Amino acid sequence: MKSAILEVKSVTKAFGGLLAVDDVTFTMFEGEILGLIGPNGAGKTTLFNVINGVYKPTKGHIVFAGQDITGLPPYEVVNKGLSRTHQIVKPLNEMTVIENVVVGACFGSENLGLEPARRVANEVLEFIGLDKYKDELAGKLNIALKKRLEVARALAANPKLLLLDEVLAGLNPTEVGKMLDVINKIRDRGISILMIEHIMQAIMSLSNRIVVLNFGRKLAEGTPDEVANDPQVIEAYLGDPEMAKRILEEEEA
């Protein structure tokens, strides 16, 4: 049995009266790819934000590589070796691609100086296939390249665990293929990956295990096959008329 890299322990995050994440617990092991799925508004991105310290959980704990990191600010979390990407890309627009990645390397887990960071950045850009764009301004890239830049920056921090938030969304099939290659290559480097994804085929094929969230709660957990056949999960995704009605009512209120 491999040791746990990330333990999410009864995490709850409330915004006012709304429970965005409601008492979620799961454990993730070293070297594994764990998929986090669920319908829109299920609280996936909120959970990411709690894990990497953007939000403080209302209740519960986050343990990373045996250390309690609950409530640490994001920059401390990165320093411990936990990086992430954003669903809505956040390139540093007026800086070049390589500078973006150098930022990741400089302020990542190894706290590199500028020169070594530049070497790391070059390696990462080559690894991820962005090297020919390295002197372009990040703001000028197309969306697929920006997504790759997100991954490159996170990777340059030399993480033990990488959180990927919908890196496939908005890409065309060829681009999706390229990104899947990148993710597999990252896994081969021994980096654990926790990923949110909507493209079912992709997540089912990539993940070792999957956690399903619905209305902030953990609905199911298991191997892709187990999850895919879980009636509750099917209901959540396909929905029943009752539920759709209920959601509508809630939204109007």
Add this chain to the structure above:
Amino acid sequence: MKKKWMFLVLVAIFGMAFAQTVKIGLTVSKTGKFNVESVNQLNGIKLWQKWVNDQGGIAAGGKHYKVELKFYDDESKAQRVQQLYSRLISQDKVDFLISPYSSGLTAKAAIISEQYGKIMVATGAASDSIFKLGYENVFQVYTPASRYLTSTVDMIKAADPSLKKIAVVYEDSKFAKAVATAARDYAKKLGLDVAIFEGYPPSTTDFGPLINKIKASGAGALIGGGHYSDGATFARQLYEQKAPLKMIALLVAPASDEFAQLGDAALGVAAPSQWEPLVKYTQSCGPSPQQFTEMYEKAYGKEPAYRAAGGFAAGLILQKAIMDAGSVDAAKVRAALDNLDITIFFGKIKFSTDPASHGLQLGHEMVQIQWQKKDGKLVKEIVWPLAAKTAKLIYPIH
């Protein structure tokens, strides 16, 4: 042909001999809050320039120096004053300086004049503190702040020995604060209770809160104010709010003719004045008060305010010192100023030579004026000292 040449050469030589000039530099607040007072002062200085040049210039050491004025607009801003005085000295190469209007600006200009060792005659600046910094080149024309309002207190005390409480409310500026502090101490010495002693920011336009406070204090008389714009506003709002005061004496503003624009709000308001057209001084040089007034009225079509007189006086004092020195050499003129002890149309002039207060005015004295109604028209009357009065003090005013 030859004769004509000779003549031309002679003219040129004489021209050079007679075309000596003395350059005097200053800044004027053509814009900003001191605009009214400062332009008044400049008018006085320009009148002096014309007066002395019409006589062929300043006669000293067998030469005649035509007076040339060089001035810039300081916008009533302290930061401009220092730049411009540096410029006057280093770029325009003026020989002597006259101060800007107001103690605050003069204090700034004085530093520059001292740093470069240029003589500056300070008019329109009453603060004492400028002269406590160890300067050697700055000479004050006005009665200093420490003696500015003391005779006002005397006047009130004489008019109403039963008065117990007064309020001192002043503009928070270098000049007004110094004056008010001296007045408070003097009033206390005379046994008066200073119920309020408070400054307001120079930019104040709403005196409501202060007036409410004055009413609440039960003070019978108010002395204070600062410069023209705040003083005029203060007086107007005191009138509108019906402040129950028996006497109001404000600095600077009521001493200007423009104060009459306030109409009924001006009535009864008193002010200390550095000079008034009706004063009776016997001059030892320069024009008499009456001659000066006539000259000024002819040039500008209105009665001179004391700032205009102060401007003229500053020029006249410098002129007298150059004449005494017999040259425009700075050291000699400085010595002449130190030794000056004269009476001119503006009053007595004598400077302190004590190193601790060098340049402070020791000779000059204040008069008190009050706005009264004469034949249905608002007029300024001299009401104190009693020997010089042109009308009786109205007391109480409400």
Add this chain to the structure above:
Amino acid sequence: MKALKSPFFWLILALTALFAFYPRLGNNITLRETLVLSAVYIILASNLNLMIGYTGYVNFGSIVFFGLGGYFTLWLVGAHGWNVYAAVLFAGFITSLLAMALGFGILRLRGAYFALATIGVNEAVKDFVSNFDTWGGSEGIFLPFTTYKAMGGAGKALWTVYLLIILVMGISLLLSWYVKRSKFGLGLFAIREDEDAAIVLGVKAPKYKALIYSLSAFLPAVAGGLYFFKNGSVVPEEAFNLHLSIESIVMVMLGGQGTVSGPAVGAFLYERLRGLLLTTPSLSNFHLVIAGVLLLLIILFAPGGLMGWLYKKWPRIREVLE
């Protein structure tokens, strides 16, 4: 030392030397008085650029550092008999510390809120000092003339202070250059581009912001100390003149924010322009209008300022001018 190989480093040194020695030749006081103002503007703009250009925080009240530096210096020299060198250094440090403490508070605000808060801080300090009797209240502090005599007379003291101001200008440019090339600077740029992203990438934004805020206070405070010492006095409306604060932003924009040379060039040009407008009688009434129109044109049509325009036109310039 890698710095020694950079032409830009030598350019800064040469410029500083030129400022220092050119007016000294022939004892040209007129030139000195012009240059001292340029130098002060360059110091203010350069250090403000650390906040606006590097970090993306619009400090509208940066002049508060300059004013506090002036006040601490004149108070220590005038009332406590310190020599001016010790006083300006102390003023620099204490102002920096105050900025650090303040920074941890107001740097939590972003965008317009931060800008408004800095205006509020400047005005609060100005009004406080106007009422603070230890510092002379609204009258300010005037130095006794003996202070200059102790430095070998006013003439000599003014030259000494001038050279010190030029020195501070040189250090400002070097600091700006050094920060830009450092890891610290990289972190600041990341904050400027997207603070949330920078934090997630590991940039300790609160610490970095407070540090740069405090750093951007040090040299202006020292310069304020020297400048007001040279003027012989300091009064609240001159020390905490919000207008000069905003003019500094104009200088930064004019030259090009985020570059090292831009703010300096902008400050120099702005001072020249302002001097020209103020002393030309036909234009002096319109100096504000002309400056305003110029600013508006820059914002609407050349937001990168002069350097941005140059870079666009001749991209190779980037290799020499930072």
Add this chain to the structure above:
Amino acid sequence: MVEILSSVMDGLLIGLVYGLAAIGLTLIFGVMDVVNLAHGAIIALGMFFLYLFFGAGLHPYLALLPVAVLGFIFGVIVYQIAVRKIISGPPLMSLLATFAVSMIIIGVGTALWSTSPYNINFKVTTYNFFGYTVTSARLVSAVAAVLVTFGLYYFLYRTVLGKAVRAVANNREAAELMGIPSQQILAITFGIGTMLAMLSGALIATLFPFTILSGGVYELKSFVASVLGGLGNPTGALFGGIILGLIEGSVAPFIQVSWTNVIEFVIFVGILLFFPTGLFGGRK
């Protein structure tokens, strides 16, 4: 006791006028995220417009109407020239653009009127209620401020155009999708904000003397009032103005008046830090 009540009443009356100025500032911020640094200059311009119409023989209160119309037109022009292009840029750009406008206004104003003080000299009656003295000018200015505020609310909540303004404030993109021409709405909003600022300036001019530089003080007061009430919230700004007036009136009896400003700015920074959405919540 009467004295303290007088102070409080005076504070309330002037506070309403401050509130009107602050609404002009906060409306523009709320709808388009622009902190209008030309606000003070525009207030001063309102004072001088009133002065011009008054000089032409109009009663000052009657002159408020043409001032309002001019204010609206002026605001739309300023928006089209200086603000439109940079409305989506970083906050620095709109701050500087409006500051540039302020420099131009003050520059032209100084050339025309110098920086000397001006006065609106008209007949002012003084009333006395149980020992509280108040001038008609103060009463009228406060009532006018309240009326204009009601007018604004009627516009925002009862007219189609006003509802469009609120929609754009809420979400510009969504409003555009619904077919609301957002550029026109923004221009109109800037016009209204400018109009309110000019009206408040005109009302202040009936009370106190003014110079072309007077706007600065009221701009800062508007900042304080709008931040107190929550930036972007017009009702809050009105109450912010009242609070400011009350502070000015009611602290006077107890401390030196010159400390009032220190208190105001400390509150200002404090509110920004600890209640960034103000005492009454942010934009609505």
